[in-house]
Amino acid sequence: MEWDWDFVWKIMPTLIEGVKITIIATLLGSVLSTVVGLAIALLRRSPTRLISMPVSFAAEFIRGTPLLVQLYFIFYVLPDFGILLPPLVAGVIGLGLHYGTYTAEVYRAGIDNVPRGQWEAAKACNLTGGQTWTHVILPQAIPPMIPALANYFIAMFKETPLLSVITVLELMNQAKSVANSYYRYVEPMTLVGAFFLTISLLSVFGLRWLEKRYGRIER
Template identity: 70%
Template sequence: MEWDWQFVIESLPTLWQGVVVTIQATALGSVLALTVGLFLAIMCRSPNWFISQCSKWFIEFVRGTPLLVQLYFLFYILPDVGILLSPLVAGVIGLGLHYGTYTAEVYRAGIDNIPKGQWEAAKAVNLTKSQTWKEIIIPQAIPPMIPALANYIIAMFKETPLLSAITVLELMNQARSLSNFHYRYLEPMTMVGVFFLLISIPSVIFLRRLEQRYARPHH
C-alpha cells in the first residue's frame, strides 16, 4: 500500500464539492438547531399543560432514537405520505431537529439560571411576556450558553457523514464514490479525516476562548 500523490491531486476537485456541501449542511443545520431548541425550551415552560407536555415528549422521542433512523424516515418514508424532500433538505431538517432537542436542554438550563427576581422586576415594571423574554431573559441567558451551544455545533459537524446514507453528496459520500471507482480507500478516507481534523482542532481552541470569555458575563 503506497500513498499516491497523483491520485490525491486528481481527487481534490471532487472532494472540494463534498466539503462545500458538508459546510452547507452544518451551517443550515446549526441555524435550525439553535432556533428549534429555543422554541422547544420556551414551549416546555408554557403554562399550557398540553404544549409543555408535547414539547417534552417530542424531545424525549427525538433523543431516544438514532439520527440515522430519523434521516431514513425523513428521506425514504415521508415520500410515502406525499412529502418529498431533497437529500440536503431532509439532511438539514434531520440534523436541526435532532440537535435542536439537545440545544433545547442548554437553553432550558440557561433560562433556569436567570434569577426569579429578574422575572419579578420585569413584571413590576409592567413588561409583557414577550418583552420580558426579548429584553430581559434571552439577552442574559444566551452568553453563558454560548460554549455549550458551540460544542453541539461541532458535534453536529462531525456527524454530517451520516447524511451520505440519504444520498447527500457531502464529503464522505464523494470520498466513498472516488474510492469505489478507483479501488483506493487510503487517500480519500485519509483526506476526509484530515479535513475534519483541520476544522475540529481550531474549533476546539475557539471553544476554549468562548468558555473563558462567557463563563461569568456580568462579574
C-alpha cells in the same frame, strides 16, 4: 498498500467540493437547531400541560433515537405522505431537529440560570410576557450559553457524514464515490478523517475563544 501523493492531488478538488456541502449542511443545521431548540425550551415551560407534555415527550423521543434512522424516516417515509424533500433539505431538517433537542437543554439551563429577581423586577415594571422574554430574560440567558451551543454545532459537524446515506454529496459521499471508481480506499478515507480532524481542531480553538469571550458573565 502504498500511499500515493499523485492520487491525493488528483482527488483533492472532488473532496473540496464535498467539504463545501458539509459546511453548508452544518451551518444550515446549526441555524435550524438554534431555532428549534429555543422553541422546544419555551414550549416545555408552557403552563398548559397539554402543550408541555407532548413537546417534552417528542423531544425525549428524538433524542433517544439514532439520527441515521431519523434521516431514513424523513427521506423515505415522508414521501408516502406526499412530502418529497430534496436530499440536502431532508438532511438539514434531520440535523436541525436532532440537535434542536440537545440545544433545548442548553437553553433550559441558560434560562434557569437567570436569577428569580429578574423575573420579579420585570413583573414589577409591568412588562408583558413577550417583553419580559425579549428584553430581560433572553438577553441575559443567551451569552453564557454560546460556548455550549457551539459545542453542539461541532458535534453536528461530525455527524454530517451520515447525510451521505440519503444521497447528499458531502465529503464522505464524494470520498466513497472516488474510492469506488479507483478501488483505492486508503487515501480518500484517510483524507476524510484528516479534513474532519483539522476542521474540528480549528473549531475547538474558536470554541476556546468563545468561552473566554462569553463564558463568564459579571453579576
